[in-house]
Amino acid sequence: MSKDNTQQDLGSESIIKLLIKFSIPAIIGMVVNMLYNVVDRMYIGNIPHVGGLAITGVGITMPVTQIITGFGMLVGIGTCASISIAFGKQNKKEAQRYLGNGLLGIITLSILVAVLGNLFAEQILILFGASENTLPYALSYIRPLLWGTICNLFAFGLNNSIRSDGNPKLSMLTMIIGAAINIILDPIFIFALDLGIQGAAYATVISQFIAGCWVLYYFTKSSKSSIKITLEDMKLDLGIMKNILVIGLAPFCMQFASSIVSVIANKSLMMHGGDLAIGAMAIITSISTIYIMPIFGINQGAQPIIGYNFGANKFERVRQTYMYSLIASTVFLFISFIFVQTFPYIAVGMFNNDPELTEITVSGMRLFLLSMPIIGIQMTASNYYQAVGKAKKAMVISLSRQIIFLIPCFLIIPRFLGLQGVWLAGPIADLLAIAFSSIFIFKEMRELKKMANDPELSMKSASPDLVA
Template sequence: MNSNSNQYLEEASIGKLMMKFAVPCILSLLVSSLYNIVDQIFIGRGVGYLGNGATNVVFPITVIALAIALMTGDGCAAFLSICQGMKDNERARKCVGNAVSLLILSSIILVVLFAFGKEAILSVFGATENNISYARDYFNIIIIGIPFFVFTNGMNSIIRADGSPQFAMISTLIGCVINIILDPIAIFVLHWGVTGAALATIAGQFVSAVLAAYYLFHAKSFRLDPGSMLIRFKYLAKILPLGISSFLTQLSIVVIMGVMNSTLVKYGAMSKYGADIPMTVMGIVMKVFQIVIAVVVGIAAGSQPIVGYNYGAGHMDRVKKIYKTMIAAEVIIGAAATFLFECFPVPIISLFGSENELYNEFAALSFRIFLSTVILCCVTKATSIFLQSLGKPVMSMSLSLLRDFILSVPLVLCLPAVFGVTGPLYSGPIADIVSFAAALIMMISVFKKLDTKVTASGENTGFSVHGVRHSAL
């Protein structure tokens, strides 16, 4: 273990560093998103759209689990990177140990809560009399894999911050490949339907978790011991606030999906589309949207170790340059996604099975309206993660909550009174425009403060580590 193993983060070119960290992070997050996408594709073709509707109903529990994993993992990663910039190896080691213990404990608690609350959960997230039996079958198996899922996703953030983004990517990729191989066997050969898809998913999650556990004993910048694994509030108080934005982002997805599903079922039943088509279509649209978000978050989260290390070391000009480079990449991704969603909505939805004309009609409306301002969303999401990397949890959290909860939930509830079943689709563009404006205002303020710190130090690299210590830690 080398205490200066990550010193190249303040010396190498920003472009090369972002390629090194962001690309594996993007691929890792894309692979995680593909778990659900692959299930949807095979279930849609092997079971039908009611099977897909059932997985949409169960999907929020995996998002809740991911929220816990990312709050712990991303928070630990941000704190670890800042500690590395300060050469504070003792606190780095203990924060990782506390994070690992919390990941294990929280995942077990989640399994117990989900098992006892199954019927209530399925009801809240929009199960209908047509898909409830599929939903129960899928739910019963998926919760078994929750501990593996939580541990893998939390550890991925820590592994990337430790300087091994390729390992994080490979461990997740192997799990996804296993899922892709087993899905068609379970559904089309063994005829196990949604139960088979769920079994294939947890098999992949188990293998990825084993690989993440292996990494703990081969880390670059820390070595765990029994004492570091003992959960202590003073370390959780450093970790969790830095991960709260990731937690709230994921949790808001759960809330908005619950509200969205219930609203679409209610107003869909009063429309020509019926109750099942709008809910099923929107579930698929949200999962396709998650692919874009995986790329967006991958760029920003992949840059997190670079931002945190340079902020901890006092290199403010590099911090600003990283943000500008990151946002340029996010705009390109957002523009490409907008083109695809506006021009090819039906071919995209057809990947998940061929259905009737009404199904395709609502799918086209959903992609073209709900995701019309995805480019603004890309910038906002990236800015929130950047603020988290600077050790500014309140600003990061506020930005996440604004778009994904404060604006989206009331809009989904109120707009159907005017537009009917298509009303919830307009919640996306409105929330994106307002939250983008807020992100712009926040970053103007943050850049001014970074300029002040550089000026006060007299030179870019002369900013005292202790100045960051007080403000960030």
């Protein structure tokens, strides 16, 4: 099958078949990509004599790693969505210009993050809640990751565009290559070479470097890519860069908001539960990531289908893709919720062998993840608006949980309920954000149905609000 036919299939093949074709590799890729941090924490939590404090140190670095990931999303998802919309308009040259400018953005941001991050690493970590006991572990882990930012952004950010190019399996393979190497290197660097927590960071950077080289090869030498990276397309185009950044702004803001939330949560956890409570939250976040990553995979699989069909004015296919992705997400999250609530000690035991930390984590996790079955509503809604280029609504929905609801919950509820209030802040914020997102997305689905049945209305309403 030709590359052009691969793109055209997005507008004609069965929606369910397309979701399976694009989402399964994306799910596998996201789950595998998740192993970078989760496997690190598994090994770190079991380092003899220091596991509890070490994993708390990693928990302190989470806001920093979230910001790094956010920069990958800012350029990566913005580039990915823009390429899909360009392909939907049958404009291959424009898609290639988006790819070149996306790469330019990644290189620029990587240099800034690496240099500034290392210059102010100690001050940032203290601001984020590091104590005298946990600061050395946090610094040992974050410095190598900061210097390796460009490897991270190549492997994660630019890899999204392989999926938009119609090759989801190759996008998945990129993540598998990196994560497999990380899993192999972790015990070697942490235990065999006795590098401890710093060894976990080295293993991550090396694995991301190799995955990043694979992505670069795909867009320069591989015969499977329909668009290529060229020096001409890497010349800064302010209009194209603006569109990339505007579309990618919503997921970036969501990650940045997550880092702010982590800082506030860490301070509240330290006040009401001490260092071990921060370690407990790091474990809970790792466990929830295991179940959330497949939803990101479903969303990533739906994104090129939604983007292409929106660009081609096939609005009923857009609506169906969203609804199927929501159903799949909800079913998966409900099954995950049952497991977490029924077998919490199995999940927590993978990350820790400290009995006191285990008890704090189990009691906290059962409360913090109470709303898990229905959070797919907000996640798929935000993804939909990103996919069609409606950046303003995507950003509002993305930030609703973190900024509008969760921060006030972290600041207010623990004043009355202590540590238990920190755990309850999560599900309360989720419920409020889900109700808020539902107002937007189900109205949008009704509008899509109207546009699908009225060609004149669709021509007036279809253009994405890339700037507004």
